[in-house]
Amino acid sequence: MISRINSETRLYVLIGDPVEHSFSPLMHNAAFQFCGINSVYLTLQVKSDGLGDAIKGIKSMGISGLNVTIPHKVSIMKYLDEIDSNAKNIGAVNTVINKDGRLIGYNTDGAGALASLKRGKGDPAGKKVVLLGAGGAARAISFSIAPFASRLVVLNRTRSKATSLVKAIKKRINIDIVGEELTINTLSRELADTELLINTTSVGMFPKIDETLVDRHLIKPNMVVFDIIYNPPETRLLREATASGAKALNGINMLVNQGALSFKLWINLEPPIDVMLRAINRGLRGG
Numbered sequence: 001m002i003s004r005i006n007s008e009t010r011l012y013v014l015i016g017d018p019v020e021h022s023f024s025p026l027m028h029n030a031a032f033q034f035c036g037i038n039s040v041y042l043t044l045q046v047k048s049d050g051l052g053d054a055i056k057g058i059k060s061m062g063i064s065g066l067n068v069t070i071p072h073k074v075s076i077m078k079y080l081d082e083i084d085s086n087a088k089n090i091g092a093v094n095t096v097i098n099k100d101g102r103l104i105g106y107n108t109d110g111a112g113a114l115a116s117l118k119r120g121k122g123d124p125a126g127k128k129v130v131l132l133g134a135g136g137a138a139r140a141i142s143f144s145i146a147p148f149a150s151r152l153v154v155l156n157r158t159r160s161k162a163t164s165l166v167k168a169i170k171k172r173i174n175i176d177i178v179g180e181e182l183t184i185n186t187l188s189r190e191l192a193d194t195e196l197l198i199n200t201t202s203v204g205m206f207p208k209i210d211e212t213l214v215d216r217h218l219i220k221p222n223m224v225v226f227d228i229i230y231n232p233p234e235t236r237l238l239r240e241a242t243a244s245g246a247k248a249l250n251g252i253n254m255l256v257n258q259g260a261l262s263f264k265l266w267i268n269l270e271p272p273i274d275v276m277l278r279a280i281n282r283g284l285r286g287g
């Protein structure tokens with residue numbers, strides 16, 4: 001790929017802090033190469049107090065598009081020229097297009113999660129969904145699944161974040177939804193009749209891979225358990241879900257689908273999802 005870089009090569013970047021463990025360069029560079037697109041994708045570490053300057057640089061240097069990760073998903077919004085309505089509802093941006101010098105923000109996390117649920121036979125349509133967490137990913141996923149689920153229960157360690165997410169969704173979507181504190185009691189009550197459990201918290205993520213929020217006895221064989229963590233690919237929650245006879249889905253497909261949607265926004269071409277998935281799997285195996 002390096003040999004193809006020339007004066008016409010377009011640049012796409014991920015900005016965040018930290019960025020050094022991201023799999024996005026593997027996935028997007030594999031997609032550019034497969035589609036014969038003269039572009040490269042790099043990571044740029046941008047500290048919180050440097051975001052404004054970074055945005056000015058992105059505009060003045062004509063960088064073609066961005067992905068945005070922690071800690072800038074919310075703070076970038078004030079620097080953008082336009083924000084699409086879905087990202088506005090969610091309150092966070094993970095993808096930016098540079099359209100003739102105007103920066104336009106989108107959020108592909110929720111649609112990526114919904115696509116991967118459908119692909120994994122975990123379609124939320126008509127189901128009661130219990131969602132653990134109320135952070136950035138939880139907001140994106142809740143807005144995407146709320147129009148389809150029959151009931152949505154948001155459980156979060158910090159109760160106020162769950163209730164403010166529920167309030168924001170209620171304003172825009174007509175759904176049976178509640179937000180409560182995540183406790184042993186609320187979990188066991190709500191999981192008793194749930195078909196779809198989604199973990200959007202970071203509990204169980206590398207390196208604390210032995211942690212889980214859900215007692216394995218609460219997982220029933222008729223459940224789909226979706227853990228959006230992708231490193232490790234099988235969290236303790238998913239291992240115990242499989243052992244209980246439930247269907248386990250990890251975050252790899254969500255990662256690929258949200259990346260594929262970013263690719264489509266930037267390039268306006270059908271993304272090569274299988275190529276992107278193989279690149280991520282290679283990265284997770286350390287290749």
Ligand SMILES: NC(=O)c1ccc[n+]([C@@H]2O[C@H](COP(=O)([O-])OP(=O)(O)OC[C@H]3O[C@@H](n4cnc5c(N)ncnc54)[C@H](OP(=O)(O)O)[C@@H]3O)[C@@H](O)[C@H]2O)c1
Nearest residue numbers: 133134135136137138157158200201202205228251254255
């Ligand atoms: N597969 C993908 O494509 C994808 C995309 C985005 C994110 N993710 C993953 O999703 C996870 C969350 O990301 P995010 O951006 O939403 O982060 P975030 O905004 O920081 O939210 C973190 C959430 O985890 C909860 N939490 C953290 N530690 C906890 C603990 N010990 N006990 C109970 N709850 C705890 C937080 O609860 P409080 O509100 O109480 O602090 C909050 O709800 C990360 O693991 C990230 O890698 C995956």
